[in-house]
Amino acid sequence: MKPVRKAVLPVAGMGTRVLPGAKTTPKEMLNVVDRPILSYIIAEGRAAGIEHFVFVTGRGKGAIEDYFDHHPELEAQLEAKGKLDLLADIQGELPRPGEMSFVRQMAPLGLGHAVWCARDIIGDEPFAVMLPDMLMAADVPALKQTVDAYNTVGGNVVVVEQCPEGQAHKYGIVALDGQAGRLNRMTGMVEKPAPGTEPSNLFISGRYILQPEIFALLAEQGKGAGGEIQLTDAMARLMALEPFHAFEYDGVTYDCGDKIGLLRANVAFALKHPDLADAARAAITALL
Ligand code: UTP
Numbered sequence: 001m002k003p004v005r006k007a008v009l010p011v012a013g014m015g016t017r018v019l020p021g022a023k024t025t026p027k028e029m030l031n032v033v034d035r036p037i038l039s040y041i042i043a044e045g046r047a048a049g050i051e052h053f054v055f056v057t058g059r060g061k062g063a064i065e066d067y068f069d070h071h072p073e074l075e076a077q078l079e080a081k082g083k084l085d086l087l088a089d090i091q092g093e094l095p096r097p098g099e100m101s102f103v104r105q106m107a108p109l110g111l112g113h114a115v116w117c118a119r120d121i122i123g124d125e126p127f128a129v130m131l132p133d134m135l136m137a138a139d140v141p142a143l144k145q146t147v148d149a150y151n152t153v154g155g156n157v158v159v160v161e162q163c164p165e166g167q168a169h170k171y172g173i174v175a176l177d178g179q180a181g182r183l184n185r186m187t188g189m190v191e192k193p194a195p196g197t198e199p200s201n202l203f204i205s206g207r208y209i210l211q212p213e214i215f216a217l218l219a220e221q222g223k224g225a226g227g228e229i230q231l232t233d234a235m236a237r238l239m240a241l242e243p244f245h246a247f248e249y250d251g252v253t254y255d256c257g258d259k260i261g262l263l264r265a266n267v268a269f270a271l272k273h274p275d276l277a278d279a280a281r282a283a284i285t286a287l288l
Contacts, residue, residue, distance in 0.1 A: 001154050004147050004209055006121070007050045007128040009041065010114035012058030012105040015133075017258050026061045027257055028132040033269045033276065036067060037256050039093055041132045048143035050128060053100045054121045056114040058107075065102055068095050110228025115210075116218035124212050126150075129231070134206030135265050137272075138251025143207055145249045149183050150209040155243035156235065158186075159207040161253060169195050171203035172232040174246045186244040191232035192225040202246060204232065205253055214238050 015022030021030060029036040045053060055064060071090075078087040105117045115129060128143060136142035142159065150157045160174055175188035188199060208231075217234040224230035235244065254268065255261035270280035 001151070002125050003049070004126050004128055004150065005050065006052045006054060006125065007045050007130050007143075008054045008056060008115055008118045008122065009038075009130050009132050010056045010105075010111055011038075011061055011064060011132055012056050012108050012114050013133075013257075014108055015257065018256075018262060024060070026063055029063050029067065030256065030262060032135060032254075032256065032262070032265045033273055035093075037135055037265075038064065038067070038132050040135055041130055042068075042093070044136065044141040044143050045128070045130060047141040048128070048147045050143070051099065052121075053095070054118045055100065055102045056105050056117050057102050058105050068093070068100055070094065110223070110226075110230055112218050112221060112224075112231040112234050113229040115231055116215060116229075119212075119215040119218075122212060122215075126209060126211050129208040129210060131206035133255065133257035135254045135256050136207070136249065136251050137254070137268065138249060140250070142249045142251055142253075145251075146207050146209060146247055149245070149247045153183065153243070153245050155245065156211055156214075156238065157183075157209040157245045157247050158189075158204050158235070159249055160202040160246040161205040161248065163198075163201045163203040166195075168198035168201060168203065169193060171205075172230075173198045173200060174202050174204060175199035176202070176246060182248040182250070184246050186239065186246050188239070189232055189236050189244075191230045202248075207249070208235075210235070211238070211242055213241065 011026060011028045015027030018027045028038045057064060075087060101121050103117050105114050130143060146157055146159055163171060169192055172189055172191045173193055174186050177185040177187045214234055217237050221229055221234055224233040254265035256265050267284060270276055
């Protein structure tokens with residue numbers, strides 16, 4: 001079984017749920033406490049052994065490339081002022097040369113199309129997809145748990161979570177061949193099912209391990225739900241050829257592509273921040 005070394009991070013969406021903030025700041029660059037959401041996602045990927053991150057960017061997403069690059073004036077000033085902890089923090093996030101690639105999705109045609117844009121860089125090996133607005137807090141990082149699960153079954157693995165009551169029509173929903181433990185064989189999936197037709201209450205939540213055969217299916221695929229080229233539709237077709245497992249990781253997900261989800265993430269991460277937890281608790285208590 002080939003190891004999972006590369007991850008695709010689709011960041012070309014419009015972020016309409018977090019407007020107006022996402023008008024000029026890519027939603028993946030909105031802060032959770034003291035750093036952009038993407039910073040946590042990259043740390044999660046590295047902890048899972050990812051060696052190469054492929055960002056699928058779009059118009060107005062230049063801040064992402066700038067964040068993962070040197071800022072010589074800022075670094076010189078921090079050094080001159082003796083703010084060496086901050087300097088080390090900033091430099092510690094920088095990629096190794098060649099660790100990140102950026103491809104452009106020239107129009108937001110859908111998640112499936114965004115993933116397809118990364119095909120040449122991924123090549124012929126299994127890869128992860130990380131949806132960067134889904135921030136996953138876990139003792140063992142979520143993608144590491146997923147890669148460990150993948151290493152036991154191979155094929156394709158998608159992370160799923162319990163869907164809040166009555167919300168299944170908003171998500172990609174999986175069908176399972178029985179349920180025992182956290183890793184279960186899938187029998188189907190459907191994007192945004194009509195209310196009452198959902199095959200389970202488990203939705204696909206933002207981490208995937210996929211085989212490269214998905215690209216050929218995406219290449220010929222038309223629009224699906226919402227008029228977008230859907231990754232779920234290509235996965236459903238790939239399932240006829242290769243096994244898929246649904247994996248429920250151990251942790252808590254914050255949907256930072258949503259205003260309340262982003263707020264929850266900020267509160268939760270502040271309450272766990274080594275330097276800020278006490279002050280955050282006091283501030284939140286005072287507000288309540
Ligand atoms: P979302 O649907 O959550 O992102 O897509 P969005 O379109 O930015 O959100 P709203 O609904 O307008 O607020 C899931 C992920 O797929 C990326 C998004 O950037 C997000 O990370 N995506 C989506 C693309 O890269 N390209 C697309 O065409 C669509």
